[in-house]
Amino acid sequence: MKRETLAIADAAVFHQAEFESMPSPAALRARLPLSATAAATVAAGRQTLAEILTRRDPRLLVAIGPCSIHDIDAGLDYARRLQQLAEELSDTLFLVMRAYFEKPRTTTGWKGLINDPGMDDSFRIADGMAQARRFLLRVNEMGLPAATEVLDPISPQYLGDLVSWAAIGARTTESQVHRELSSALPMPVGFKNGTDGGVEAAVNAIVSASRPHAFLGIDAEGRAAVVRSRGNAYGHLVLRGGGGRPNYDTVSVAMAEKALVKAGLQPNIVIDCSHGNSYKRHDMQPLVLDDVVQQLCRGNRSIVGAMVESFLEAGNQPIPADLSQLRYGCSVTDACVDWATTEDMLRRAAAELREARSRRQAA
Incomplete structure (x- = not known):
């Protein structure tokens, strides 16, 4: 990759050491084109999610998968298993695979596959972007829709055509850049509440993203451009x-419903079963999902989805100096439930929702 060294005129103002050129989004898409099968999966995924959000599809969205993708082979192994489970439970659950390539850090740490695919501080970002795109192509070609967190505002130009659902994280929900970007994204976007637990910033973000905006971005050729969006209704x-x-809990959900309605928004709520809702304990996620399902069985109409951090093996692991020592299928970021637990919690949720639906139809 060509490197262009900067002539730094004022070290007090400019701290860049160098620039490294990236292939344009158009060039990467030409090298790794969207296949007809993948395009159909993305389109169907977005349409189904829109129908869930507008109550035309009664199923529960479940965005589930590893906290982050660090091992392509293990990620695809997980995707193959999830695709089979998605077909089995498709009458009550709509499963979308988490494929997170960018990780926000409170201070420092591994920033994800795109930023550092080698997990060795080599920061081969062009390679990471290509690996992420290749992974999303493979997942969508299995017929499994993909979800990701939008952290860097440039990445969607490279990957957005392969994503059915996007999340804006707790740290970036207040960001004007991410609200503007979300207004232009072609898929439904979930805004997480702030790290303090309050929903006001996220509600404001949903309103903002629903409106048209004009903002700075890049075009398909990688040139700086003014982006004019139409607003994202989802x-x-x-x-x-x-x-x-x-x-x-039911009280928190009811208060969130009221905040959404007061802002003139459809009360659509997704429950993240991890993070603060599980006290950052991966083994608590099944209990959270059980509670969510019980709320739905009792007639809740605002919960439309859930998120679960899940991988092949339970827990997480530090990144070792010798990468050959990494445990296959175990997260290197947040701890996840294992595959056996994943199957059990999803099958149980589907069965309870199926039974509740049968009771309502019989009444």
Whole structure:
């Protein structure tokens, strides 16, 4: 990759050491084109999610998968298993695979596959972007829709055509850049409540993203451009806990509903079963999902989805100096439930929702 060294005129103002050129979004898409099968999966995924958000599809969205993708082979292994489970449970659940390539850090740490695919501080970002696109192509070609967090405002130009659902994280929900970007994204977007647990910033973000905007971005050729958006009508709230307490309980959900309605929004809520809602304990996620399902069985109409952090093996692991020592299928970021637990919690949720639906139809 060509490197262009900067002549730094004023070290007090400019701290860049160098620039490294990236292939344009158009060039990467030409190298890794969207296949007809993948395009059909993305289109069907977005349409189904829109129908869930507008109550034309009664199923529960479940965005589930590893906290982050660090091993392509393990990620695809997981995707193949999830695709089979998605077919089995498709009458009550709509499963979308988490494929997170960018990780926000409170201070420092591994920033994800795109930023550092080698997990060795080599920061081969062009390679990471290509690996992420290749992974999304493979997942969508299995017929499994993909979900990701939008952290860097440039990445969607490279990957957005392969994503059916996007999340804006708790740290970026207040960001004007991400609200503007979301207004132009072609898929439904979930805005997480703030790290303090409050929903006001996320509600404001949904309103903002629903409106047209003009903002700076890049075009398909990688040139700086003014982006003019039409607004995204499918923004919704993700409750992830915060401030040391969960917010998936019936009272918190009811208060979130009121905040959405007061802002003139459809009360669409997704419950993140991890993070603050599980006190950052992966083994608590099944209990959170059980509670969500019980709320739905009792007649809740605002909960439209859930998020679960799940991988092949339970827990997480630090990144070792010798990468050959990494445990296959175990997260290197947040701890996840294992595959056996994943199957059990999803099958149980589907069965309870199926039974509740049968009772309502018989009444």
